[in-house]
Amino acid sequence: MSLSEPVRHQAPRLVVRSQVVDDVSAHLLDHLPAEGGLAWVRRGDGHVGWGVAARLDVAGGNRFQDAMRWWQELTSAAVVRDDVGVPGSGLVCFGSFGFTDQDPSILVVPEIIVGRRAGTTWVTTVSPASSLAAAPELVTHKPSPVYDVTFADGARTGTDWSSIVAEAVRRITGGELDKVVLARDLIAIAAQPIDLRWPLHRLATSYPNCWTFSVDGLIGATPELLVRREKGLITSRVLAGTIRRTGDDAHDLALAASLARSSKDLEEHEYAVRSVADALEPHCKSMNVPETPFVLHLPNVMHLATDVAGVANNGASALGLAAALHPSAAICGTPTPVARDLIGEIEGMQRGRFSGPVGWMDAAGDGEWCIALRCGQADPENPRRMRLFAGAGIVAGSNPDAELAETNAKLVPMRDALGD
Numbered sequence: 001m002s003l004s005e006p007v008r009h010q011a012p013r014l015v016v017r018s019q020v021v022d023d024v025s026a027h028l029l030d031h032l033p034a035e036g037g038l039a040w041v042r043r044g045d046g047h048v049g050w051g052v053a054a055r056l057d058v059a060g061g062n063r064f065q066d067a068m069r070w071w072q073e074l075t076s077a078a079v080v081r082d083d084v085g086v087p088g089s090g091l092v093c094f095g096s097f098g099f100t101d102q103d104p105s106i107l108v109v110p111e112i113i114v115g116r117r118a119g120t121t122w123v124t125t126v127s128p129a130s131s132l133a134a135a136p137e138l139v140t141h142k143p144s145p146v147y148d149v150t151f152a153d154g155a156r157t158g159t160d161w162s163s164i165v166a167e168a169v170r171r172i173t174g175g176e177l178d179k180v181v182l183a184r185d186l187i188a189i190a191a192q193p194i195d196l197r198w199p200l201h202r203l204a205t206s207y208p209n210c211w212t213f214s215v216d217g218l219i220g221a222t223p224e225l226l227v228r229r230e231k232g233l234i235t236s237r238v239l240a241g242t243i244r245r246t247g248d249d250a251h252d253l254a255l256a257a258s259l260a261r262s263s264k265d266l267e268e269h270e271y272a273v274r275s276v277a278d279a280l281e282p283h284c285k286s287m288n289v290p291e292t293p294f295v296l297h298l299p300n301v302m303h304l305a306t307d308v309a310g311v312a313n314n315g316a317s318a319l320g321l322a323a324a325l326h327p328s329a330a331i332c333g334t335p336t337p338v339a340r341d342l343i344g345e346i347e348g349m350q351r352g353r354f355s356g357p358v359g360w361m362d363a364a365g366d367g368e369w370c371i372a373l374r375c376g377q378a379d380p381e382n383p384r385r386m387r388l389f390a391g392a393g394i395v396a397g398s399n400p401d402a403e404l405a406e407t408n409a410k411l412v413p414m415r416d417a418l419g420d
């Protein structure tokens, strides 16, 4: 079989039931068991899950197509009784895709999902066709604190990474490309095995406007929505162009104004917006792309942000749209193939699922896929160890030391969540 041929993955036959549950006031994350929890939470809404009713592991150039085919087969064979009828109820899966074809990608359908939207809480049970599962009694758990975390350089020291940025600036000014996003990693080691629910809680509390996620050991709170598809409406929040916050409100407002005027950041942002608008255009009958970005204020940084919206003109699923958008210029560069090659040549590390699409979708193909930023990957071999990631967009006007400082600011959410 040639490498480009699709791989057949057998999808199991599932029975699914969603029911409203009353009097549930605990935070969704409080329901997660110690191991194997999945999460997608923003401003208290979203869903968490555990157990594995079905799972797909894929890699390679056809990973998105393989995943979509598997999901299509699984959803069309499933028997679903959904008494809730809101986005996220019924049969849903969580997913996380690698940045490159070689990195691993997964979709997981949990056995139990607890969801919440606009004050309604529900439980979805998913079981093989032969055995219908009863809805569980919802209990809450307390995560174990994470103690004594030390941080060490990942693949590169900060100084080495700055010289890689300088090399990228040389390539850009030499005319090879316009923009490239370079990333680095940091290793966190805790005294005890890390209970992932501890940093997850902290991320959800400190970054309520971000999407806090947990999928197969990759956890984080990302501010960037690659694409949401809901009942024919397509939306995307594009971020690129960043400035650190100081904690002094008056000073931060002045910094926000300087970010909004910075030609270097506006250029970096424009490439990212263009890449998203161009990828969504074939899928939209009408589209709104604001001409000027707004400044998104997060607790650690501020970003230039543009909310793109469109009305779908075809049946492309949220994952199909994410596949069309990935890798956007917010995490790869412009032109895409040249930036991707340069990342492979000089970045010096495997990104894994960092900067790939992470999110969820339902049986109708609606869902949300964000870009996995501000996140960390638990080490499956060593439960005390995590790899944290951050990157920065490099254009002709970039200063390597300023870009290093920007990645340090972007590492703050995960460092703080781990208790540094």
Ligand SMILES: C=C(O[C@H]1C=CC=C(C(=O)O)[C@@H]1O)C(=O)O
Pocket (backbone or CB within 6 Å): 181, 183, 224, 239, 240, 241, 242, 303, 329, 330, 331, 373, 374, 389, 390, 391, 392, 393, 394, 410
């Ligand atoms: C690559 C990252 O951020 C991207 C998203 C927002 C702003 C970015 C920037 O200003 O460089 C990056 O393009 C990261 O957070 O690791």
